[in-house]
Amino acid sequence: MPLERKLGLATRDAYGKVLAELGRKYPEIVVLDGDLSKSTKTDAFAKTFPDRFFNVGISEANMVGMAGGLAASGKLPFISSFACFMMCRAYDQLRVAVAFPQLNVKVVASHGGISVGEDGPSQQSIEDIALATALPGFTVIVPADQFATAALVEAMVSWKGPMYLRTGRPKAPLVYNERQAFQIGRGVTLREGRDVTILANGLLVFEALLAAEQLAGRGIQAAVADLHTVKPLDRDLILAQARATEAIVTAEEHQIWGGLGSAVAQVVAEGYPVPMEFVAIQDTYAESGKPEELFEKYGLTAKHLVQAVERVLAKKVRPKPGWDSVKTFAL
Amino acid sequence: MEVRSIEELTVIATEVRKDIIRMLGAAGSGHPGGSLSAADIVTALYFRVMRGDPANPQWPDRDRCVLSKGHAVPVIYAAMAQAGYFPREELMTLRQMGSRLQGHPDMRRLPGLEACTGSLGQGLSIGAGIALAGRLNRQAYRTYVILSDGECEEGQTWEAAAFAAFHHLDNLTAILDYNKFQLEGPVKEILDLEPMAEKWRSFNWIVREIDGHNMAQIVETLEWAKTNTGRPTIIIAHTVKGKGVSFMENNNHFHGVSPTPEETTKALAELERA
Numbered sequence: 001m002p003l004e005r006k007l008g009l010a011t012r013d014a015y016g017k018v019l020a021e022l023g024r025k026y027p028e029i030v031v032l033d034g035d036l037s038k039s040t041k042t043d044a045f046a047k048t049f050p051d052r053f054f055n056v057g058i059s060e061a062n063m064v065g066m067a068g069g070l071a072a073s074g075k076l077p078f079i080s081s082f083a084c085f086m087m088c089r090a091y092d093q094l095r096v097a098v099a100f101p102q103l104n105v106k107v108v109a110s111h112g113g114i115s116v117g118e119d120g121p122s123q124q125s126i127e128d129i130a131l132a133t134a135l136p137g138f139t140v141i142v143p144a145d146q147f148a149t150a151a152l153v154e155a156m157v158s159w160k161g162p163m164y165l166r167t168g169r170p171k172a173p174l175v176y177n178e179r180q181a182f183q184i185g186r187g188v189t190l191r192e193g194r195d196v197t198i199l200a201n202g203l204l205v206f207e208a209l210l211a212a213e214q215l216a217g218r219g220i221q222a223a224v225a226d227l228h229t230v231k232p233l234d235r236d237l238i239l240a241q242a243r244a245t246e247a248i249v250t251a252e253e254h255q256i257w258g259g260l261g262s263a264v265a266q267v268v269a270e271g272y273p274v275p276m277e278f279v280a281i282q283d284t285y286a287e288s289g290k291p292e293e294l295f296e297k298y299g300l301t302a303k304h305l306v307q308a309v310e311r312v313l314a315k316k317v318r319p320k321p322g323w324d325s326v327k328t329f330a331l
Numbered sequence: 332m333e334v335r336s337i338e339e340l341t342v343i344a345t346e347v348r349k350d351i352i353r354m355l356g357a358a359g360s361g362h363p364g365g366s367l368s369a370a371d372i373v374t375a376l377y378f379r380v381m382r383g384d385p386a387n388p389q390w391p392d393r394d395r396c397v398l399s400k401g402h403a404v405p406v407i408y409a410a411m412a413q414a415g416y417f418p419r420e421e422l423m424t425l426r427q428m429g430s431r432l433q434g435h436p437d438m439r440r441l442p443g444l445e446a447c448t449g450s451l452g453q454g455l456s457i458g459a460g461i462a463l464a465g466r467l468n469r470q471a472y473r474t475y476v477i478l479s480d481g482e483c484e485e486g487q488t489w490e491a492a493a494f495a496a497f498h499h500l501d502n503l504t505a506i507l508d509y510n511k512f513q514l515e516g517p518v519k520e521i522l523d524l525e526p527m528a529e530k531w532r533s534f535n536w537i538v539r540e541i542d543g544h545n546m547a548q549i550v551e552t553l554e555w556a557k558t559n560t561g562r563p564t565i566i567i568a569h570t571v572k573g574k575g576v577s578f579m580e581n582n583n584h585f586h587g588v589s590p591t592p593e594e595t596t597k598a599l600a601e602l603e604r605a
Contacts, residue, residue, distance in 0.1 A: 030467065052467070054498070062456045062490035069460020072438070072445065074391070074468065077460075092450050093487070097457055101438050101447045 003213050008174040011167040012110040014146035016041025018153045023049045032063045032079040040080035040110040060090040067105045068097035083109035083125030098162050099135040106156050112166035113253030114286040114294045121285035130258025132164035133231045139163040140231040144205035147176040155184050170291050173206040187234040193221035196309050197241035197248050201227050204251035211305035235267050242272040247316045249277045249308045256280035275315035277308040337547045344374040348575045349602045350409035356595030358426040364585045365403040368510040368570040375549040377410040385415040388443035394472050395445045395461050399454020400479035401435040408432050416443045452485025459495045462503040476505045481513030484522050495563045496535035504556045505565040510572035512583045536565045543568025
């Protein structure tokens with residue numbers, strides 16, 4: 001059955017919905033927002049639990065510092081803003097007041113990536129994953145659709161320690177249904193294939209599935225897995241796929257430096273080196289435009305994934321001298 | 332808890348100063364000036380004003396002290412050791428590998444520290460979070476944040492000030508250790524913050540200015556702050572950087588340079604006579 005592009009909720013909407021439900025179950029949850037609750041979707045929680053919601057004003061640094069104090073005093077703070085403001089504006093506070101003491105602060109930031117669209121580069125977060133993963137002890141998650149978001153946000157409650165989850169602005173195509181189980185740190189294999197593996201997260205998961213379908217029509221069997229947790233990364237899945245398909249393409253809505261691709265490459269390089277290609281934003285800021293126009297221009301569509309697969313397969317059939325001996329040594 | 336007299340507190344403050352000198356002398360690095368200027372304030376907090384249990388530093392209802400000016404943490408270590416949170420011998424491990432007494436506060440290593448600080452301007456936000464949690468949890472503890480004057484140059488201090496006042500955090504008291512110096516020189520020559528009291532008043536804080544080395548005044552003002560309602564209080568404590576050691580007083584060389592062995596001996600001799 002051909003893949004159908006069926007839009008679900010935006011991941012930010014899924015977050016807002018599940019957060020309001022979690023508030024009922026967990027009285028220790030306190031939500032802080034930097035005057036963007038209608039956009040981050042914490043407004044649903046605010047309406048239901050006005051006593052446990054604080055619009056701190058446009059002051060991200062203070063918000064993060066306060067979250068540290070709340071977490072140190074037995075509260076479970078969920079804090080939200082746009083990903084760019086949260087991570088760039090309050091990075092020092094995330095470092096000293098949250099990551100260093102390893103406090104139980106849940107950072108959920110919206111407007112990740114360039115699918116923010118028309119608002120342009122100052123609002124499009126393309127560095128957040130690099131920044132979040134660089135903080136020692138931070139768990140970093142990029143869910144693909146509404147079901148992944150709902151399940152992973154709920155899983156954050158019982159996962160101790162500082163965490164960052166990125167949500168997006170536009171409606172996200174459905175990859176899953178409500179029966180899908182998720183585990184933080186464990187990827188989801190969505191499609192088997194013997195020739196190449198596409199490892200993606202966020203909106204690129206659906207593009208990866210589209211690409212795999214197009215490739216199958218040409219006789220290329222591409223496996224697809226959703227690496228929703230960038231840190232801790234699912235090493236077992238990555239290395240199993242490296243061994244099984246001997247070629248890997250990563251795909252993410254993020255700057256190429258320091259995102260999912262870099263993290264996967266590190267695992268592959270030390271565990272089982274195989275040729276790789278990286279679909280990501282190529283070290284540039286984007287611009288205003290419709291999300292689909294931006295994905296097209298900045299190289300984040302199924303078409304670009306197909307091209308990346310072609311490139312990686314070309315590298316695979318021309319092994320470098322000594323390649324086999326390296327692998328034998330590794331095994 | 333026994334209530335210590337002003338005279339007893341004054342004696343303890345001198346002991347705290349001596350331990351600051353000893354541990355910084357032993358460590359060979361660190362920040363004497365801002366530790367000494369806060370010694371009387373910290374002594375008043377740990378030995379008279381705050382409710383706490385050295386045997387149970389995580390007691391949920393304890394009063395909290397956040398040292399926002401993290402580089403002055405030797406004064407907290409000295410007070411904690413005097414109060415019995417840990418053996419005084421441990422003070423001599425300051426800044427050494429494996430020590431719980433890190434160069435700047437690490438709450439994970441040393442129970443009783445309420446925050447990790449060292450990047451200036453963050454402590455008032457953390458304190459506001461702790462105070463807000465106390466209110467949400469209906470706990471009666473109070474939160475004290477010790478600020479430096481230099482870190483009032485950080486914008487975050489004022490973000491936190493605005494939040495705390497707007498949300499009526501009257502369980503929060505800030506004490507500004509106004510020693511008039513920052514790393515590179517006098518605050519008034521680098522980025523003058525006067526009128527300091529006016530700034531805080533305009534942020535809707537309750538403000539009182541005191542002599543930060545007059546123990547009776549410090550205690551009286553901290554007790555008064557407990558009775559204030561509706562708004563947070565800041566006590567602007569006029570202090571002398573390096574207070575208690577003549578050659579360190581108002582000598583900004585000792586902002587971030589520890590005393591040599593000779594200076595340590597000389598400083599301890601002076602404090603012995605105090």
